[in-house]
Amino acid sequence: MKAIQVIKPFEVAIVDVMKPEISDGHDVLIRVTSGGICGSDVGIYNGSNSLATYPRIIGHEFGGFVQEIGKDVSSVKIGDRVAINPVVSCGKCYACSIGHSNVCSTLEVIGVHRDGGFSEFVKVPEGNVHRFSTDFEETLLGLVEPFSIGMQVNNRAQITKGDKVLIMGAGPIGMTILQVAKSRGAAVMVSDIVSERLVRALAMGADAIVDISTEDVQNRVLQFTNGEGMPVVVDTACLPKTFEQSIALASPAGRVVVIGLKSAPSAIAMADITKKELTIIGSRLNLNCFETVIESFEKGSLHPEQLTTSQYPFEQIQEALNDLVAHPERELKVVLTF
Ligand SMILES: [Zn+2]
Ligand SMILES: [Zn+2]
Structure with missing residues (x-):
């Protein structure tokens, strides 16, 4: 399968990698349909993101369809439209124990600390997968994550x-x-x-x-x-x-x-x-905001379509990055389609 990899700063490529396979009972394999390019992706690309290591498959704002599930998965089924929360936490440290898993002491973000969602398929733990209950527009599934940031700020304040x-x-x-x-x-x-x-x-x-x-x-x-x-x-x-x-x-x-x-x-x-x-x-990342953001998209109280200013097929990542950096007056969210 194809994926977008930042090989080293200022070098991004479409690479051929192994399609991930279900190995744990709680694994979910996603066929990615859309992803949003974030300032932090640009930071990994241009070497200014201090958290990044290389090479890295980028993308923490992504969504798509459930393609395959492990034997113990019960919260989603094959064919569901889903968005992926990229926050992975330990569940045991002080922050996790008092319910702040978004600032876990060993926090990892999919697409930053580990390979991300800008690929045709991605395997994630069931707990990170959140389903839509309507036929929501495929190209907007990846925008739940940026709205979760906005919701977290509103919750924190x-x-x-x-x-x-x-x-x-x-x-x-x-x-x-x-x-x-x-x-x-x-x-x-x-x-x-x-x-x-x-x-x-x-x-x-x-x-x-x-x-x-x-x-x-x-x-x-x-x-x-x-x-x-x-x-x-x-x-x-x-x-x-x-x-x-x-x-x-x-x-x-x-x-x-x-x-x-x-x-x-x-x-x-x-x-x-x-x-x-x-x-x-x-305020960092999000804590339990995905379900509320998805509901708000579906009932029309939040508008991801208003955030999207351009769409590129994922093969054109270089053009998309160039566009985003060169035109802050024109671009808000550049969406990649897969
Ligand atoms: Zn982001
Ligand atoms: Zn923790």
Whole structure:
């Protein structure tokens, strides 16, 4: 079968590899139909993802049809449409024991730490497979994972009806956070430097947009919140500076959500956190979000089709990567079809 392999930084190829075979009773073999290219795939490609080892079959946003099942599999059957949660955890460490398996001490992500889903077939454990109950569009099955990130942020920040939220960054993850927050009845402001992305955020339901290349975000936040500051700030720009800004823009008793994986420090004074009694929250991957995201896709409260800006057959991975890197104004999620 064919798979997309990053051989070493800046070298990606379609390779022929052995089709995986069921070996454990709880194995599920998936025929992949679609995958979303993520910023972290680009990071493995260009060598900036510190977690990656090479060579690697990439892809952690993928879905398809169940092709074959092990003898003990009971939650899915052959022919089911499914999405795969790429988070693999041990079930025994402290984090797992208190129900936070998404930050397991020996966490592995399919497509990052081990070979991923950008291949014609992939074998995964039953517990990572989540089924659709309708004939949902095949090319969108791979987009459950990015929406699970948006849902996790909303869960971690306990975003609810009436909340006011600033999302810094209108990239794919910012957009999934926006869609989930709007589906919960929050009022959402989105900031970015790319005006085309802000126009898209408005179309997806943002209540206000701020082009930080021409506007003062602090003023706009104060207007939006009657001078209070922002109750919830989510930093998806993930720069040392934007983390500092998030702290400054948050209201007293506000929540600040951080999702970046960069190690460069920010300059933040203790007093800024104490005086406002801020809650600073990390959000990583997802915890039990797949079922809810799938239900929301099926009932139409979340819209993966609005996230998709281009589709490429998987053989054209090089063109797809080039497109994604060269055109942030045009592309949100580039979907590969298999
Ligand atoms: Zn991703
Ligand atoms: Zn664990």
